[in-house]
Amino acid sequence: MLDLLNLEIEKMANLNFLCECGKNHKVNIENIVVQKEVTKNKTKIFEMINKENLFFVADNNTYKACGENLLKVLREENYNITEYIFQGSNPLIPNEESVGRLLIEIPKNASLIIAVGSGTINDLCRFLSYKxxxxxxxxxxxxxxxxxxxxxxxxxxxxxKKTFEATYPKSIIADTEILRKAPLDMIHAGFGDILGKYTSLTDWELSKYVNNEYYCETTVKLVEKARNMCVENAEKISRRSEEVIKHLTEALIISGIAISFVGNSRPASGAEHHIAHFWEIEAISKNKPHPLHGNLVGVGTVIVSMIYRLMKNNIPKEISPVDPEYLISLHKKVGSTYDPKELGISKELFRESIIHAREIRNRYTILQLAYEHNKLEKIAKTLTEKFYA
Ligand SMILES: [Zn+2]
Ligand SMILES: [Zn+2]
Incomplete structure (x- = not known):
């Protein structure tokens, strides 16, 4: 019997099993390595890079953080390397220009893309790989x-912002010694994305009771365990402890694995993500910079936990949502913000997001339940007054 909850992350690569929920769960990733100084382990790196013609992609920040050394190591071996390093001081945007640029630069005989980065580089290279x-x-x-x-x-x-079908990475390699030196707001963003699993999982459970939606207990437990490992060590985040960065990275990878188990983002994304997307969309449409996705989600999670409390007489009695006070205490421990004002969200946008975020996608959440009980407007008013008094 597979003891999924106690499986090391490396052993989750290539996983394939029939779950109690009736679904076959599969991970199509060949290698997952979360290890201190793994990028210095040449044997391991060369073993995973078993192709000749490499297309190497980074931006100037990730080049400094990891790319430069990695490139040096690869050059000493017999690889043919074509590199493209995105330049510029503004954050890289995963738009037509960036995708087009990679298509121009990728050599025709490329046999493996080496992506060095986080959100944007990963999204771009995943899409390039798929195409x-x-x-x-x-x-x-x-x-x-x-x-x-x-x-x-x-x-x-x-x-x-549109989500496009793409593909799995062949390998995920995370050197915790590099990750712990990432900018603190990026680490906070990862923590915020993990906090989001409190409300995303509750939304899923809510829909199980209300709509009899498919629900996988094993997936839920897997995500909860990974999330709890992070929050139990939250106070070590600002110290960038190697241990908690490892837990955080593993939880972020496991969240992605949970999505692939289920076939959609249900375990990882609920009302907190819909509210965060509402804020993102507004900024993107006006060409304004916006905080990192995870920072928005971290705040969205607090808001959604408050909505659950305001709806406490209308939710099934089996559900016990996370307390907003607890989430706020976690934010305080790591030093991240829980106040939408501090993210630059205007009062009007905030109010609108509570009322309209449920329209972003067809997924049942507490926002939909509140709407059906005719309570959304009132909740929006209460929360807007709370944060923007
Ligand atoms: Zn299952
Ligand atoms: Zn997210």
Whole structure:
């Protein structure tokens, strides 16, 4: 019998089993390595890079953090390497221009894409890999989001964020010594994305009771355990302890694995993500910079936990949502913000997001339940007054 909950992350690669929920759960990733100084372990690296013609992609930040040394190591071996390093001081945007640039630069004989980065580089290379049928390996540089093990790429096309079908990485390689040196707001973002699993899992459970939606207990337990390992060590995050960065990175990868188990993002994304997306979309459409996805989700999670409390007489009695006070105490421990004002969300946008975020996608959450009980407007008013008094 597979003891999934106690399985080391490396052993989750290539997993394939029939679950009690009736589904066959599969992980199509060949290698998952989360290890201190793994990028210095040449034997391991060369074993995973078993192709000749490499297309190496980074941006100037990830090049400094990891790419430069990695490239040096690879050059000493007999690889043919074509590299493309995105330049510029503004954050890289996964839009038509960036995708086009990679298509121009990728050599025709490329047999493996080496992506060095986090969210954006990963999304771009995953999409490139999918379109060109050239496999890719991601060398993670920040524990900032849960997309490492995902199979979709959110891209910005005509200033609108859209999720495109893409593919698995062949390998995920995360050197915790590099990850712990990532900018603190990126680490906070990863933590925020993990906090989101409190409300995303509750939303899933809610829909199980209300709509009899498919629900996998094993997947839920897997995500909960990974999440709990992070929050139990939350106070070590600001110290960038290697141990908690490892837990955080593993939890982010496991969240992606949970998505692939279920076939959609249900375990990882609920109302907190819909609210965060609402804020993101607004900024993107106006060409304004916005905080990292996970920072928005971390705040969205607090808001959604408050909505659960305001709806406490209307939810099934079996459900016990997380306390907003607990989430706020976790934010305080790591030093991240829980206040939408501090993220630059205007009062009007905040109010609108509570009322309209449920329209972002067809997925049952507490927002839908509140809407059906005709309580959304009132909740929006209460919470807006609470944060913007
Ligand atoms: Zn299952
Ligand atoms: Zn997320």
């Amino acid at each position: 060109t049928n050239v496999p890719y390996i991601i060398f993670a540089t920040a524990p900032s989001m849960d997309g490492y093990a995902s199979t979709v790429s959110p891209l910005i096309v005509e200033k609108f």
